[in-house]
Amino acid sequence: MRSQGNLSSATPQWRSGMLDLVFLALGSGGFALLGAYAMLCDRL
Amino acid sequence: MTLIGWLQIALVLGAVVAGAWPLGNYMARVFQGEKTWLSAVLRPVERVFYSAAGIRAEKEQSWLSYALAMLVFNGAGFLLLYGLMRLQAMMPLNPRGFASVTPDLAFNTAISFVTNTNWQAYGGETTMSHLVQMAGLTVQNFLSAATGISFALAVTRAFARSSAQTLGNFWVDMTRATLYVLLPLSLVVAIAFALTGVPQTLAGSVEVTTLEGTKQAIALGPVASQEAIKQLGTNGGGFFNVNAAHPFENPNTWSNMLSIWSMLLVSTALTFTFGHMVGDRRQGMALLAAMYVLLVAATGVVYWAETSANPLLARAGVDITAGNMEGKEIRFGQALSALYVAATTGLSCGAVNTMHDSLMPLGGLAPLLLMQLGEILPGGVGSGLYGMIVVALLTVFIAGLMVGRTPEYLGKKIEAREMKLAMLALLFLPLAILGFSAAAAMLPFALESRANLGPHGLSEILYAYSSAVGNNGSAFAGLNANTPWYNITLGIAMLLGRFAYVVPVMAIAGAVAAKKKVPASSGTFPTDGALFVGLLISVILILGGLQFFPALALGPIVEHFLMHASKTF
Secondary structure: OOOOOOOOOOOOHHHHHHHHHHHHHHHHHHHHHHHHHHHHHHHO | OOHHHHHHHHHHHHHHHHHHHHHHHHHHHHHOOOOOOOHHHHHHHHHHHHHHHOOOOOOOOOHHHHHHHHHHHHHHHHHHHHHHHHOHHHOOOOOOOOOOOOHHHHHHHHHHHHOOOOOOOOOHHHHOOHHHHHHHHHHHHHHHHHHHHHHHHHHHHHHHOOOOOOOOOHHHHHHHHHHHHHHHHHHHHHHHHHHHOOOOOOOOEEEEEOOOOOEEEEEOOOHHHHHHHHHHOOOOOOOOOOHHHOOOOOOOHHHHHHHHHHHHHHHHHHHHHHHHHHOOHHHHHHHHHHHHHHHHHHHHHHHHHHHHOOHHHHHOOOOOOOOOOOOOOOOOHHHHHHHHHHHHHHOOOOOOOOOHHHOOHHHHHHHHHHHHOOOOOOOOOOHHHHHHHHHHHHHHHHHHHHHOOOOEEOOEEOOHHHHHHHHHHHHHHHHHHHHHHHHHHHOHHHHOOOOOOHHHHHHHHHHHHHHHHOOOOOOOOOOOOOOHHHHHHHHHHHHHHHHHHHHHHHHHHHHHHHOOOOOOOOOOOOOOOHHHHHHHHHHHHHHHHHHHHHHHHHHHHHHHHHHHOOOOO
């Protein structure tokens, strides 16, 4: 069964926007790091 | 356990192998560019895609280009899916008027679906609009499955070719996996699900009057189509919160058997594809044998544990002849519930028709261990095959060490570089699972999410990270995972579990492809016989045991003994 937790309550729009930037950066950064990891593996 | 129960299990598994054999051969022809019965219709469509995207289908890629193309593609998929969920409230096809998904949950869900995990820290029918379900999540169900299949093909070509610098074209493999395999299969299976009674509608809900005379809105939607690719692509993300336990996702025994069959089909078929493409079908069958021996053994453990039931309830005078029925659906029975539990965690599917948090301690140990063994039994579409090949390389290496010969697999010498990369891949899993679990087991705000104290609480945490790193997506759903800590750490775990594993595997494929094939000699260890299968199974169990036995001893194993000592939490 999927976990059903408490959904976050409404946040101010500016904070929501900041969080979007943080998570988009986290995800994109993760993919970028993986690309760097691939290039590192090429040198092994 | 009953004979009828085992016959049901044998029937479903037999049907899987019977369907997988022709599918495997068909996929081999598709990915080798040969003409198939769908070519007349789909080749022109394929050419349109290549033309529109500026892809030259005949131009192949090195392992690095292939891997980078995959990362760019999936990165873009993450960004699009995140945006879709965050803007949900302003988009059409939202008949129940759901608000936009919160940033941490959107991050977790986007990573989850892009990595084929489909971990859902939310209830689908109360959170996601039809547009997000269809254009976001279901699309990623196809694309993530196609990504896995593409990688498996690249690794297969590495062994099939000699002195090669390229492994295929990622865009071509993705397109063919989607057009020739996943879409046609999904169409057929979706119709089959609809025929068993699974709803397929764009209506938001149906209002009914309950027995008490009040009104209740029962969620509806395009369930059959989502169900088909959910199972075929070993995605696991259900339309409804309780997944395949819901009577709309899985109304009866026929839909249940179809659900298990479709979940196992493509992963099993890929072993036949592997054998076909390397020119020796017995090689694929050896891998399949190892997968299914362990899968059936795990099914047996779950079946035995659940039919043995809880001795504390027996002492309290409760009738336990049906076994442990907590969290189970009576319409499915113990046997096919046990098979579903083992199959969904042996694959990296994660769909559930039984609540895993309600399993007996040893019944819960089996799915936990199956995920920790690397999701290779038979594993997710594509990821199971290449994961099993990595363990096969380790096996021939160990065999070579024992007799003092250079290890070889399918005519390719396995040398230091390949083993270093294999270790990078294999050791990453326990590092991520145990590292994250240890952190969550110490931090107070992470511990608050548990539904149970004591060893079962540890099992909930361990299961969550095992599921995320293994890209499974099922849960001991007592754990409240919709918190910033779990949304972020599980998201990172899923991302690394999928792509940090596959990158060194692709590097292995590149190295192996470049080697010259050497003919087998009298000293070559045969990798298509019972001895190899037995050694492969031993390596899988020893590797898993060494890595995870201490954690399992503190979780489900001690819980089992405490239960028998009448200690509850």
